Amino acid sequence: MSEATLTAQPSGGSPKVSSISEAVIRIAGNSQDGIQAIGGFLARLAGRSEQEVMTHMTIPATISGGPSIFQVRIGSGEVLSSGDEADVLLAFYQHSYEGHINSLKKGGIVLYDSDHVQPNADWTKEYHHVGVPISGLTVEAIGGTAKDKGKNIYTLGLVAKMFDLNVPKLEKLIGERFTGKDPSILNNALAAFHAGYSHSLGNVIETFKFVESQKKTGHQVVMNGNEAMGYGLIAAGVRFGAGYPITPWSDIMELLRRELPKYGGSFIQCEDEIASISMAIGAGYGGRVAVTGSSGPGISLKTEALGWAIMAEIPLVVVDIQRGGPSTGMPTNVEQSDLNIACFGGHGDSPRVVIAPANVEDCFYMAIEAVNIARKYSVPVIIISDQAIATRIEAFEEPNLEKVCQDISPDLSPVADHKPYDLSAADGVTRHVAPGTRIMSGKYPIATGLEHDELGHPTGSPKLHMQMTAKRRKKLQTLASTLPTPKIYGPSEGNVLLVGWGSTEGPIKEAVDRARAAGESVSSIHIKHINPLPNGLDNIFAGFNHVLVVEMNDEGLYGYGQLGGLLRARFGDPKIRGINKTDGMTFKVKEIVEKARANVATGLRKL
Amino acid sequence: MSSTISDIPARGGNILATPALDTERKGLTKKEIAADHPTWCPGCGDFSVLALYFKLIEKRKLWHEKITTVAGIGCSSRFPYFVQAHGAHYIHGRALPFASGISLSRPDLHLFVFGGDGDAFSIGGNHFNHTARKNIKMTYVVMDNWVYGLTKKQTSPTSPLGFKSKTDITGALDQPVNPMKQAISAGATFVARTTHTNPNHVLQMMEAAMDHDGFSFIECLSECVEFYEGAFDSSNPRKGGVFNTVPADHDVTDELAAYKLAGEPFPGSFGIFYKTNRPTKNANEQKIISAAREKVKDLKDWQILQKNFDRLK
Ligand SMILES: Cc1ncc(C[n+]2csc(CCOP(=O)(O)OP(=O)(O)O)c2C)c(N)n1
Ligand code: SF4
Numbered sequence: 001m002s003e004a005t006l007t008a009q010p011s012g013g014s015p016k017v018s019s020i021s022e023a024v025i026r027i028a029g030n031s032q033d034g035i036q037a038i039g040g041f042l043a044r045l046a047g048r049s050e051q052e053v054m055t056h057m058t059i060p061a062t063i064s065g066g067p068s069i070f071q072v073r074i075g076s077g078e079v080l081s082s083g084d085e086a087d088v089l090l091a092f093y094q095h096s097y098e099g100h101i102n103s104l105k106k107g108g109i110v111l112y113d114s115d116h117v118q119p120n121a122d123w124t125k126e127y128h129h130v131g132v133p134i135s136g137l138t139v140e141a142i143g144g145t146a147k148d149k150g151k152n153i154y155t156l157g158l159v160a161k162m163f164d165l166n167v168p169k170l171e172k173l174i175g176e177r178f179t180g181k182d183p184s185i186l187n188n189a190l191a192a193f194h195a196g197y198s199h200s201l202g203n204v205i206e207t208f209k210f211v212e213s214q215k216k217t218g219h220q221v222v223m224n225g226n227e228a229m230g231y232g233l234i235a236a237g238v239r240f241g242a243g244y245p246i247t248p249w250s251d252i253m254e255l256l257r258r259e260l261p262k263y264g265g266s267f268i269q270c271e272d273e274i275a276s277i278s279m280a281i282g283a284g285y286g287g288r289v290a291v292t293g294s295s296g297p298g299i300s301l302k303t304e305a306l307g308w309a310i311m312a313e314i315p316l317v318v319v320d321i322q323r324g325g326p327s328t329g330m331p332t333n334v335e336q337s338d339l340n341i342a343c344f345g346g347h348g349d350s351p352r353v354v355i356a357p358a359n360v361e362d363c364f365y366m367a368i369e370a371v372n373i374a375r376k377y378s379v380p381v382i383i384i385s386d387q388a389i390a391t392r393i394e395a396f397e398e399p400n401l402e403k404v405c406q407d408i409s410p411d412l413s414p415v416a417d418h419k420p421y422d423l424s425a426a427d428g429v430t431r432h433v434a435p436g437t438r439i440m441s442g443k444y445p446i447a448t449g450l451e452h453d454e455l456g457h458p459t460g461s462p463k464l465h466m467q468m469t470a471k472r473r474k475k476l477q478t479l480a481s482t483l484p485t486p487k488i489y490g491p492s493e494g495n496v497l498l499v500g501w502g503s504t505e506g507p508i509k510e511a512v513d514r515a516r517a518a519g520e521s522v523s524s525i526h527i528k529h530i531n532p533l534p535n536g537l538d539n540i541f542a543g544f545n546h547v548l549v550v551e552m553n554d555e556g557l558y559g560y561g562q563l564g565g566l567l568r569a570r571f572g573d574p575k576i577r578g579i580n581k582t583d584g585m586t587f588k589v590k591e592i593v594e595k596a597r598a599n600v601a602t603g604l605r606k607l
Numbered sequence: 608m609s610s611t612i613s614d615i616p617a618r619g620g621n622i623l624a625t626p627a628l629d630t631e632r633k634g635l636t637k638k639e640i641a642a643d644h645p646t647w648c649p650g651c652g653d654f655s656v657l658a659l660y661f662k663l664i665e666k667r668k669l670w671h672e673k674i675t676t677v678a679g680i681g682c683s684s685r686f687p688y689f690v691q692a693h694g695a696h697y698i699h700g701r702a703l704p705f706a707s708g709i710s711l712s713r714p715d716l717h718l719f720v721f722g723g724d725g726d727a728f729s730i731g732g733n734h735f736n737h738t739a740r741k742n743i744k745m746t747y748v749v750m751d752n753w754v755y756g757l758t759k760k761q762t763s764p765t766s767p768l769g770f771k772s773k774t775d776i777t778g779a780l781d782q783p784v785n786p787m788k789q790a791i792s793a794g795a796t797f798v799a800r801t802t803h804t805n806p807n808h809v810l811q812m813m814e815a816a817m818d819h820d821g822f823s824f825i826e827c828l829s830e831c832v833e834f835y836e837g838a839f840d841s842s843n844p845r846k847g848g849v850f851n852t853v854p855a856d857h858d859v860t861d862e863l864a865a866y867k868l869a870g871e872p873f874p875g876s877f878g879i880f881y882k883t884n885r886p887t888k889n890a891n892e893q894k895i896i897s898a899a900r901e902k903v904k905d906l907k908d909w910q911i912l913q914k915n916f917d918r919l920k
């Protein structure tokens with residue numbers, strides 16, 4: 001927390017109101033306590049107040065119950081990550097208290113349910129403790145039967161008081177959330193909220209007020225990465241999808257199943273991932289790019305069919321929301337260990353496009369980009385996201401939907417002649433012509449996975465296999481030349497360049513800020529186009545002594561991690577090395593800075 | 608309604624037109640429908656299935672662009688290359704879900720899937736069950752030769768007990784799949800059996816299958832002269848066998864009776880075993896779409912999305 005730090009007054013002092021520019025609040029409880037809802041309300045409120053917000057949550061591994069956390073960072077300035085340390089910890093149970101006190105910064109506030117938590121005497125010296133019998137007071141406010149549902153809203157009231165949050169806006173948000181349900185539910189929720197809000201935190205604690213946000217960007221929308229991806233696909237014009245449930249991809253298929261019919265489309269739940277990708281490819285063959293998706297285990301199953309789409313040159317979008325692998329791995333943790341399968345999974349030479357959103361806003365726009373690349377280059381595009389982006393809530397500038405939404409209905413107008421695999425195209429790019437299209441020459445194409453001639457008929461000709469292999473590669477090289485070179489965060493020359501991809505962008509940028517503030521020469525880039533890589537990276541790398549690739553995956557047999565390995569293969573540059581980890585949690589800023597320091601044997605040379 | 612290209616609605620959504628026939632355009636001749644010369648062994652049963660598919664296209668005046676022929680992998684699955692029309696040669700065992708993607712997004716096409724017994728009941732077994740139970744509109748012809756042809760004589764899921772193959776040198780040991788029983792129990796809404804040696808019957812079954820609104824399945828015995836010669840002789844009167852059609856009093860809507868027919872020892876009966884009308888997946892999805900569209904019918908796509916975004920502020 002910058003500026004006024006969130007340290008509490010010693011007890012007995014008179015309550016004071018401090019002006020703050022940001023706060024990190026961690027809510028720890030069990031999954032059924034509705035703590036996600038508290039976080040969601042706070043995030044949405046921040047979005048409506050033009051504040052920046054980022055959240056982080058853990059999905060409980062068990063179906064019901066089990067510890068769960070939600071962390072929200074709200075700031076009047078730029079918020080890059082969900083924060084290393086919390087200013088406030090809300091602990092519902094003893095295990096939440098004991099398990100998360102370490103995430104609280106020294107001198108921070110722990111607000112706990114005194115009906116369930118017995119404070120530890122040692123810790124009361126280090127952290128400011130505020131006990132409120134949350135369970136009991138919720139029962140008092142709304143009655144016993146509703147208490148499990150109301151506890152979270154009661155707590156929201158306490159937080160609203162502590163941070164002087166905008167009550168009418170919160171009431172409105174609560175109202176929107178509970179509309180359409182039994183009115184008594186809304187009344188209970190509001191009663192719980194007001195009881196929490198009017199509960200006296202006594203004179204033991206100061207309250208906080210966010211400084212006015214500097215951002216004047218117009219309206220913001222607030223959603224998580226999976227929602228943004230689902231809506232992005234709809235905006236892109238996708239009207240058909242197929243999938244099989246798996247965490248953390250299921251949200252997207254559920255959203256599309258619910259929403260697509262409004263647009264005349266549908267999303268089919270299949271018997272498995274092979275059927276899912278096959279159905280999506282079939283629909284793509286039918287003339288409109290379709291989507292399938294999964295997480296690691298399902299992506300493995302899809303690879304044979306993916307190879308077919310590459311060979312047959314059928315547009316397709318595949319979403320991979322990574323979790324910890326291999327096999328069933330760590331289903332509810334984050335990892336970036338699917339880059340290799342995304343880029344190379346499958347047999348034979350099978351070039352495909354892989355792009356990686358770095359934040360929630362990217363999930364929306366890169367879904368559209370994926371669809372457009374797939375169409376233009378007749379190629380499968382894999383969007384590789386991860387559990388952290390999928391579940392975190394961010395506010396971003398509301399897209400101009402009228403401009404952004406596109407119609408990609410198939411064009412079935414007759415053509416004079418058509419060669420689906422025309423070799424005369426110098427850039428290797430040919431278009432798929434869908435069934436239903438009359439071909440006046442009377443020669444119809446076959447989409448095929450066998451090596452083929454220009455019309456799609458099988459061939460054993462070594463020459464054609466060489467030419468077609470080159471064609472499938474060339475079109476991606478053509479694409480590469482159109483991709484933007486990543487922007488450098490920080491100076492374009494220096495000692496260390498941190499390179500990241502996916503959900504680590506925030507912590508990496510903060511690491512750069514922190515290191516530079518300490519006088520160290522560090523910059524960063526974030527690569528969003530993984531395969532093919534954009535041109536110009538070698539130029540960027542030339543400006544630095546060390547190129548450290550920050551990834552949530554193993555350093556691998558040769559010590560480079562997965563993107564690190566790809567960059568090594570691309571540039572053959574021994575200064576490329578990795579900062580890797582596999583603890584199933586998002587990078588902390590501190591970790592990146594410390595590992596970078598350790599990694600650079602010479603230490604970070606001062607500029 | 609004449610199905611011209613401009614009938615395809617341009618707005619977001621699926622193509623809703625049902626297949627329609629143009630009365631002005633002449634039907635195709637066999638010469639126009641035939642593409643590559645088949646690569647099958649001389650005498651292979653698959654030739655007659657192809658010839659009858661051509662006949663069907665001719666007779667029913669289907670046009671190139673409205674026909675989509677899909678197959679998996681196997682000798683029989685080479686089918687699409689031999690047909691001058693849009694088609695796809697997909698991967699082993701997965702032709703049905705691929706075709707489902709076409710069916711559910713392009714109901715304006717006549718969709719036919721061809722393949723072998725291994726493709727259908729071994730590697731693709733689960734897809735067979737689910738496509739049948741979902742009742743996705745298409746016609747699926749399994750050219751059953753009781754053997755793996757393309758990979759040169761391994762045991763297939765329909766190989767009878769005792770069949771000597773390269774993978775069962777002392778004879779097949781595993782209980783064979785009964786395609787008819789499989790189809791009926793999986794929930795297929797049209798289940799028929801025919802054999803390549805009776806061309807008129809094959810055509811009759813293909814026509815009935817094509818006219819069925821739902822997942823129509825035909826098991827067509829198709830001899831592999833290379834690796835299982837004589838397999839079906841006892842069903843061929845010219846080889847001293849008997850070709851019995853389904854008894855005239857058989858009730859095609861009676862699932863149990865159909866199951867019983869399916870249990871007859873080879874050569875059994877030929878014809879439609881089971882046929883019922885159950886809403887297709889296509890129709891069920893369309894129902895959901897119509898209900899959803901009703902609520903947003905005056906809105907453009909971006910406005911529908913805007914409503915969601917307004918709730919995310
Ligand atoms: C994933 C995969 N596994 C195995 C094969 C090899 N393979 C090709 S066709 C075939 C079996 C074909 O038998 P069937 O489906 O009965 O067709 P037939 O050749 O008899 O017409 C096999 C095993 C393959 N192409 N793909
Ligand atoms: S191997 Fe058998 S199934 Fe294949 S083409 Fe030859 S005869 Fe037909």
Ligand SMILES: [Mg+2]
Nearest residue numbers: 723724754755
């Ligand atoms: Mg076979």
